[in-house]
Structure formats: C-alpha cells, structure tokens
Amino acid sequence: MPIIHWTEDLSVGTETIDEDHKVLIGMINKLDDAIKSKEPQGTVNKVLSELLDYTGYHFDREEALMKAANYPDYDAHARTHGTLKAQVADIRNRYERNPDSIHEREVLAFLKNWLTAHILGRDKLYAPFMESRREDVEKANEAFTHESRSKAVSADS
Ligand SMILES: [Fe+2]
Ligand SMILES: [Fe+2]
Numbered sequence: 001m002p003i004i005h006w007t008e009d010l011s012v013g014t015e016t017i018d019e020d021h022k023v024l025i026g027m028i029n030k031l032d033d034a035i036k037s038k039e040p041q042g043t044v045n046k047v048l049s050e051l052l053d054y055t056g057y058h059f060d061r062e063e064a065l066m067k068a069a070n071y072p073d074y075d076a077h078a079r080t081h082g083t084l085k086a087q088v089a090d091i092r093n094r095y096e097r098n099p100d101s102i103h104e105r106e107v108l109a110f111l112k113n114w115l116t117a118h119i120l121g122r123d124k125l126y127a128p129f130m131e132s133r134r135e136d137v138e139k140a141n142e143a144f145t146h147e148s149r150s151k152a153v154s155a156d157s
Contacts, residue, residue, distance in 0.1 A: 002029040004112050010119050013127040014065065016141050020058040021119055027051045028111050035104045044099070048092040051111075055088050061144050062123070068140030069129040077122060084114060 006022045031047045059081040066074050088111075094101050130137050 003032045003108065004028060004116065010116070012119065012123045012130075014130050014137065014141075016145075017058075017062060017065065017123070020054075020061060021115070021123075023054060024051070024058060024115055027054060028108070028115060031111070032108050035108065041095075041099050045092070045096055048088075048095055052085070052088050052092050055085055057148065059085060060148075061141070064140050064144045065130065065137050066126055068136045069126065069133040071126045071129045073125065077126070080118070080122060084118065087114070 002025075004025045006018075006025050010021060011018050012021075027047065027050060031044070031051065034044050034047050059078075063074070063078050063081065066077060071077070091102060091107055091110075095107075
C-alpha cells in the first residue's frame with residue numbers, strides 16, 4: 001500500500017515538475033515497501049541514495065525554471081532546497097553507518113511530510129510566475145534536460 005498518492009491538488013501547473021514530484025513520491029513509496037518487507041540494508045540504502053540523487057536533480061531543475069520565470073522568492077526557495085537536501089543526505093549517511101540509529105517510521109513520516117508540505121506550501125507559490133513566463137520556462141526546461149543528458153553521457157564514458 002503506497003503511503004502517498006499523487007493527486008491533482010499536488011499539481012504545480014508545470015508538467016515536468018509534476019512528473020518529477022511523481023517520481024519522488026514513487027521513491028518514498030518504494031522506500032516504505034523496502035522497509036516494511038525487511039529488505040537487506042544494502043537495498044534500503046540504494047533506495048535512499050536514489051532518492052537523494054533524484055532530489056538534487058529535481059531541485060536543480062526547479063531552480064533553473066524559477067530563474068527563467070524571474071520568480072521573486074527564488075533565493076528563499078533555493079535555501080529551503082539546500083536544507084531539505086542536507087536532511088535527506090544526513091538520513092542516508094546515518095543509515096549507511098548504522099541502520100539501527102534511525103527510526104524508520106519517523107524517517108518515512110518526515111519524508112512524506114517534507115514532500116507534501118514543500119509541494120503544497122512552497123512549490124505552489126511559483127505557479128502563477130511560471131504561467132506568466134511559459135515560453136521562457138519551457139526553453140529553460142529543454143536546456144536543463146539537454147544539459148543533464150550530456151552530463152549523464154560524459155559520466156558514462
Ligand atoms: Fe521546491
Ligand atoms: Fe519541487
């Protein structure tokens with residue numbers, strides 16, 4: 001049973017960001033599954049690492065798009081991303097060192113609240129700005145996607 005569902009009221013009106021949010025929700029549900037079915041530490045750690053990587057990727061995209069939209073609250077929003085990413089990294093690192101040092105229920109509750117509160121409370125605030133600069137936002141999104149693909153290719157080679 002997934003612990004979070006994506007519903008229309010989580011939509012921020014920009015398709016690629018909604019898609020990212022769905023991926024993050026999927027990862028938190030996967031983590032919940034791995035913990036509940038008592039998967040080995042390595043598996044749980046892998047899911048946490050994937051979540052951390054995707055969180056960074058998503059925040060970078062969102063920041064590029066907020067910049068393109070000339071979002072006036074960009075700085076504060078980007079700072080919140082920094083804090084959230086550090087919290088997820090901390091959970092991952094602590095789990096890696098000693099799985100017994102973290103309370104799984106608390107971690108899942110934190111991640112669930114983190115995601116929904118951030119999307120509903122913060123991400124939604126940029127929606128009208130993205131809407132008013134739709135073309136610039138789309139261009140920035142294409143550039144971001146292109147750039148991260150070429151990064152992935154050079155990392156593979
Ligand atoms: Fe955000
Ligand atoms: Fe977001």
